[in-house]
Amino acid sequence: MIIRIQGNLNPYYIQTLCMLFFPGVKFPENEECTPETHVVTVNMTETETGVAADASILQGETKTGGIWQENWNAAIGDKDRIRKIAAGRAFMLAGEAFTGFTPPWGIMTGVRPAKLVSEYLHAGRTPEEAASMLEKEFFASSDKAHLAVQVAQAEDRLITDEKRKDCSLYIAIPFCPTRCAYCSFVSYTSPNLLKLIPDYLAALAEDIDHTCGLIRQLGLRVATVYIGGGTPTILTADQLDFLLSRIRKWIPEVEEFTLEAGRPDTITKDKLETAVRYGVDRISVNTQTLNEDVLARIGRKHTAAEFFAAYETARQTGLKAINIDLIAGLPSDTADSFRATVDAILPLQAENITVHTFCVKKSADFKADGMFDRDGLEAMKSVQYSYRALTETGYLPYYMYRQKNTVGNLENVGYAKPGYEGLYNIYMMEEVHIIFSCGASAVTKFVFLPAEDGSVRIERIFQPKYPYEYLREQTEGDRKRRMDLEKAAAAFYGLE
Ligand code: SF4
Incomplete structure (x- = not known):
């Protein structure tokens, strides 16, 4: 797909809008324009009172368009926000005419609609007003606006100020018995790579020792533990015993302990009995x-x-x-x-x-x-x-x-x-508190307490993506990662 923009607009925003109508679309640089190519054009014209957007989608002989005018209005947002609404609405009209499809979330491209609703609610809006804002500003359907409000209300009930002072721990087991056709996760499946599991568990145990040691040093309470995958129940009952006992050594009390078992073909009675013995109280059978x-x-x-x-x-x-x-x-x-x-x-x-x-x-x-x-x-x-x-x-x-x-x-x-x-x-999705993560492809996320203006600073520390790299980096890379983790923790507590 080729995108041509005239005016003050971020091309990445238009790319994300294109994905609403054309899932999986790519935007290669220097793409050759053939009769099959979709060409998206957006022209923005600004005046003292507002901005007008003119969007079109062209493919071969087919061309559709949309025009939208929006006045500058501080009650809705700054000029960037207004430009996005105008361009989004104009593009939505062109996209609807081209595909016959109306995106249920309108031009909303964010990952967490409920977070936005929660901000509206905390700013004093009623649930009805918050839903209506999603419909008016983002052109979301009333069903989706209502869903976002329901989720925001549920989250508000469960996220207390106390929870923001806790942390959670994520453990990655990026191995699966076979690969699903649609998988986009990091997960090893070939028999040769599955042989790495014992070494991986040994390295993971050290990672857990270091990370939990740091959590203890910081005096944090671990609210939840989540063992995810991959398919964690690819581990044998003995391997699960080894892993769970290492976690329990550091975290005797926890509010919720999840083992994302995953694939039914790996779940056995002895594995689950082992999990329950160590206090796992939530699993996923998918x-x-x-x-x-x-x-x-x-x-x-x-x-x-x-x-x-x-x-x-x-x-x-x-x-x-x-x-x-x-x-x-x-x-x-x-x-x-x-x-x-x-x-x-x-x-x-x-x-x-x-x-x-x-x-x-x-x-x-x-x-x-x-x-x-x-x-x-x-x-x-x-x-x-x-x-x-x-x-x-x-x-x-x-x-x-x-x-x-x-x-x-x-x-x-x-x-x-x-x-x-x-x-x-x-806690993870709404960035409520720090998520410490151990294992390949895991990401530790430091969520700083909200600043006076309500903004939240997040700092991420990435583990090596693949188990092989994770094992290889047990020496220099590991030391560096640990130092990064400790530095971020020091910054979190203002100890720098
Ligand atoms: S179970 Fe999940 S992680 Fe494993 S291959 Fe299937 S989609 Fe990927």
Whole structure:
């Protein structure tokens, strides 16, 4: 796609708007213009009273356009904000005419709509006013504006000032038994790389010692621990015992301890009993869909029956909360089949159900076999159904995030029965407090307490991305990383 801009506008903003209508689109430098190329043009004209945007999308013989005028208005935002609204609205008109698709979140490109709503609520707006602002300023649909308000209210109930002084700990196990077709995470799956697991665990244990030592030195309380993946239950029961005992040595008390077990084909009774023995109280058994054809197409290597068996095993261990991950809009899945998945999951009475929307890595991957739900209609119906079915049976949406390139420009929503919300998800997503992270690809995030103007400073410290690099950097790299961590901690406490 080629983008041409005239006027005061950040090209990156227009790129993110393009992704709303063309998921997976790329913007190569010096792209040759052929009859297949989409050419987006945005012209901005400013006067003393406001700004006018004129946007068009051209491909071969097809051309659509949109025009929008917005007055400078300090009550809405500064000039940059007003320019974005004008350009966004003009582009949205052009995009709707070109594709016949209306993005449900309008021109909202941020990851966390609920955070914005929370800011409106804290500034004294009523929930109705906050929803109406999302509709007027971002052209979000009233359903989505209402959802964002519900999530913001749930988060506000759960995030107290006390929680901001705590921290959480994330442990990465980036290994999986096989690779799902849609995977965009760092995870080793080949038998040769899986042989690294014992060495990885030894290095991870040292990482945990150092990180937890620092947490103790800083006098912080660990509110939640989350072991994520990959697929953490790829570890044997003995390996889990080793890992969990190391964590417990440092953190005897914790509010929530999650093992994102993950793939049903790795879950066994002895692994879960080991987890429960060390106080794990929340796990995730993820099927994504119960449609056998779709499971096979996306390379999940487990059946619906295996999912139910793994869920039953988990239930019998007496865990406090079980989460089930689903994905709406998977290649070749339909709204009817997703509805059947949701209907079959509901009787299980899982405490948490998370409904993700399929994220397109490269549109070519799915266009190639004609399986890509480009306009997202099936995904949209699936998401609408899941919201209705879950809220009518006692679940509430409590956490939400958006990603670029999701089918239908839809969101990912965590639903919970009241009192069973996954706290780590909220603390991490809403940047409530420091998240210390151990393991390859993990990122430690220092969240500084809000400044007087409400702004929050975040400092990130990255671990090496791949397990191989993580192991290689056990000497020099490790020392440097530890120094970075200690420096950031010192800055956090004003000790520099
Ligand atoms: S289970 Fe998750 S991390 Fe593992 S291959 Fe599948 S999508 Fe990737």
